Amino acid sequence: MFTIRVPATTANLGPGFDCIGLALNLYNEIRVELNAKNEFRLEIEGWGAEELKKPENNLFLQACQEIFVRCEQKMPGLNVFFLNKIPGGAGLGSSAAALVAGLVAGNLLLGEPFTRQDLLEIATTLEGHPDNVAPALLGGCVVAVKTENRVEWLRWEVPAEELAAIAVVPRYLLATKVSRQVLPRTVSFADAVFNVNRVALLVGAFAQKAWDKLAVAMTDRLHQPYRMPLIPGLNEALAAAQEAGAYGTALSGAGPTILALVAPERKQQVAEAVKEALKKKGISSDAYLLSPANRGVWIET
Known part of the structure; x- marks a missing residue:
């Protein structure tokens, strides 16, 4: 038996569409053991508890x-217990977390024939872009580019x-497919x-820890303006975060989560300002006060 912990991620970080992501200290936990009857038994607590019980909807099992397919081996029956703390359909990398955890689990069960680079390549192929899977796998802030x-990739703590x-x-919820359309x-x-x-400027800000540059460095014209109509209150929420002292703000992933990077002592203040801005638009919300996760997915045996 072993346990996998995989972090949430915020991707499309500011202007870094499909290429820059940051791991966050909010984790899904997956416990895996072999099933003696060669069957699959899934138990799920937290996000997606009902939907993900169907194997066809479970990205962990698919990954x-x-x-096993790449190694031309048959996957054994498994008992898998999921404790899902990463919100699904929110733009915090829940799909990438499931893919990365599944790849790592399969790799471990087969004696680790694939390197981390191999797993990143496979995860990017399955996901279509590397900006969530790379920080989920590697931790920290990652800029990753898919070539032929x-x-x-490059990574910063x-x-x-x-x-x-x-x-x-x-x-x-806002489906990524809808948000991409x-x-x-x-x-x-x-x-x-x-x-x-x-x-x-964003890469330079992370490399030099020049957080005061994030207000400018995290602005975007490639995806955020087009997605704004799908996310009521987004403009007001981003402005409220800046006014409350955030270094920089952005739509997290494909949305609808609003991300603010802040000084640690301002977390509560900024979170309350964003929640209040959404409340004025008639939208309830939940705030997660997080930190960067410099460790990507890991296994405990």
Whole structure:
């Protein structure tokens, strides 16, 4: 028997569409043991408790199976207990967490034939982009680029004593597929230049721990403006976070979660400001007061 812990992630970090993500200290826990009858038995607490009991909806099982298929082996029956603390359909990487945990579980069951780089490549293929799976696997802040042949990446540790994260989750779901459908096929040259500039500044801010640059570095024109109509109160919530002292704000992933990076002592203040801004628009929400997670997925045996 072994247990896997995998962190939440916030991706599309500011202007880093499909390439920059940050791991957060909110974890799903998956306990795995072999089933003597060669059957699959799933027990789930927390998010997705009903939906994920169906194997066809369970990305953990699908990813685990992928490892066995690649090794031309039959997957054994498993007893799997899930404790899901990462909200589903919220833009905090719940799907990436399930994929990464499943790949790691399958790899361990087969004696670890794949390296972390191999697992990142497989996870990116399954997910379609690396910005959630990379920090879930590696921890910290990761910039990852999918090329024709491999995933190239760089990673930074983020000091929790200097930088905290607020994730305010509106109490409604927004499917990633729906959120992607509103994105344009092309963007203007001016908007492309805008994001290139901000991505460069964002990478520099994390490399030099220049958190005061995040207000500018986390602005975006490639996806956030197009998704704003799907997320009532988003503009007001982002503005409220800035006014309450956040370093930088953004839509987390495909939404609807609002992310604010803040000084640790301002976590509560900023969270309350964002929740109040959403409340004024008639939207209930839950606030998660988090820190960067510099350790990616890990296994306890």
